[in-house]
Amino acid sequence: MFKKHYKLSSLSVQVVKHPGSPSQVVRHAAKRRASSSGDYDQTWCVVDVDEYRDLEHATALAREENVELVVSNPCFEVWLLLHHTDHRKWVRNYDAVKSLLLRHVPVPDDKSVNFERDYHHDEDGNPRWRQAVTRARRLAEEGREHLENPSTGMWRLALAIHGCAD
Incomplete structure (x- = not known):
């Protein structure tokens, strides 16, 4: 949606879901990039x-592997919450973040973002x-998001x- 809204025609984004641990996701992304014949300028894992x-x-x-790793702690929805409020208190899990986010916007069951x-x-x-x-940059030092709750590196992406x- 970011690409569409800002009319970034030079940007090509391919979203690939790969279940597994973060290390498995990084390995999958690195293999996919290696087999792509140089089609990707950047590779990101979220x-x-x-x-x-x-x-x-x-x-x-x-x-x-030269892969950018974006970590959200405890979950991606921290990034969405930061769009509405400067939340800095520890949150247990997705359900806790969802409850905070619901104060601002609907949260679909399928976790889609409008x-x-x-x-x-x-x-x-x-x-x-x-x-x-x-807000996200204040929560954790870059690369240490996995150690700080709440935090997210989505700002980098x-x-x-x-x-x-630009």
Whole structure:
């Protein structure tokens, strides 16, 4: 939706879901990029902390494989919550984050995001994603998101995508 809204015609995004631990996701992304004949300029993996214990390994593997690893702790929805509020208190899990997010926007059962409806601009016309970037950067040092709750590295991917418009 970010690409569509900002009319980033030079940007090509391929979303591939791969179940497994963060290390398995990084390995899958690295293999996919290697077999693509140089079709990708950047490769990103987006994972949640959830119950995984291999995040240190996944972080090291991502560096080794030249894959950008985005970690949200405890879950991706922290990123969405930061579009609406500067939440800094520890949250147990997805259900807790969902309950906080529901104070601001509907949260569909399928976890889909409606960028235009929920996350584009606030009531003053400011881009919510830029506010989320500022808030997320204060939560954890870059690369240490897996250690801090709440936190998310999604701000890096948002800036990388938006940078394609510059």
